[in-house]
Amino acid sequence: MAALQTTIGIIYDYDQTLSPTYMQDETLFPHFGINPGQFWKKSRELVDQEGYDGELAYLKCMLDYLEMDRPTNDELRVLGAKLRYFKGVPEVFNELSNVISSQHRLLGIKIEHYIISSGLKILLDGSSLAPFVKRIFGCEFGQDKDGRISFPKRVISHTTKTQYIFRINKGMLEPHEDVNDHMDPDLRPIPFQNMIYVGDGPTDVPCFTLMKRYGGHAIAVYNAEDQDRASFRKCYQLNAMADRVKHIAPADYRPGSHLRLLLEEMILDIADGIVRRKKLEIEEGTVSAPHF
Numbered sequence: 001m002a003a004l005q006t007t008i009g010i011i012y013d014y015d016q017t018l019s020p021t022y023m024q025d026e027t028l029f030p031h032f033g034i035n036p037g038q039f040w041k042k043s044r045e046l047v048d049q050e051g052y053d054g055e056l057a058y059l060k061c062m063l064d065y066l067e068m069d070r071p072t073n074d075e076l077r078v079l080g081a082k083l084r085y086f087k088g089v090p091e092v093f094n095e096l097s098n099v100i101s102s103q104h105r106l107l108g109i110k111i112e113h114y115i116i117s118s119g120l121k122i123l124l125d126g127s128s129l130a131p132f133v134k135r136i137f138g139c140e141f142g143q144d145k146d147g148r149i150s151f152p153k154r155v156i157s158h159t160t161k162t163q164y165i166f167r168i169n170k171g172m173l174e175p176h177e178d179v180n181d182h183m184d185p186d187l188r189p190i191p192f193q194n195m196i197y198v199g200d201g202p203t204d205v206p207c208f209t210l211m212k213r214y215g216g217h218a219i220a221v222y223n224a225e226d227q228d229r230a231s232f233r234k235c236y237q238l239n240a241m242a243d244r245v246k247h248i249a250p251a252d253y254r255p256g257s258h259l260r261l262l263l264e265e266m267i268l269d270i271a272d273g274i275v276r277r278k279k280l281e282i283e284e285g286t287v288s289a290p291h292f
Helices: 028-032 036-050 054-065 075-080 089-098 102-108 119-124 163-170 202-214 230-240 256-286
Strands: 007-011 110-120 134-144 147-156 195-199 217-222 247-250
Touching: 007 163, 007 256, 028 075, 036 054, 054 134, 054 147, 075 119, 075 147, 089 110, 089 256, 102 256, 110 119, 110 163, 119 134, 134 163, 163 202, 195 202, 195 256, 202 217, 202 230, 217 230, 217 256, 230 247, 247 256
Parallel strands: 007 110, 007 195, 110 134, 195 217, 217 247
Antiparallel strands: 134 147
């Protein structure tokens, strides 16, 4: 039996997409007295000199810096309340539901929000975003016998982010579910054409590429308050030179902003497309009565 496929999935990166800063800078570093410049310098050295993957490098640095007094995951979750966001977040998560019309709702059309981040899931779990998001995917630490963080339990890199888009596509949100299992496209609860991916730069290229390949939507956002224009330049290059995304916008999620208008039009486009497909299914499944 085919899936309803009436859900619109909006998927966000976190660092510099929903927030102007990296989550560690706002939470872990000030709380534990870690110098951000030294931390990221050490992390880069592990990548450049010892061949570490970027995400594993920063997780190792975190464990090294906290070696004397490692926190529990519960302690890290509390720090998530300190996260700050771009304007319009988290209000945008509820407000976008208002774009769905009564006609759309009659067909069961709804919006679900997801976050896929290379940052720490536990911080996002403790943030004010968590109640609005269907599922958060991020790096995780396991715990030792005393409940202290001990070793990376899950690592999400910019390339493995695409695995989680497929999880959303197939409805396989639990870690034990094998996302590589075959599933016919009409059985997948959120087809790619019902997806919108919002990211900020080169680390989101695999996800942008996936959206483009399978008919999804994508937006690259930049920080308009970035004085050296590096944030804008990343998006410009993704759009004008690399042809990775059609749309770029300042990371302002408030009503009436360029980004908000793009999101609302994409939602309407997807919702209207669902209505058209459902009408076609009804027409093709209807057998006319015989005429005498």
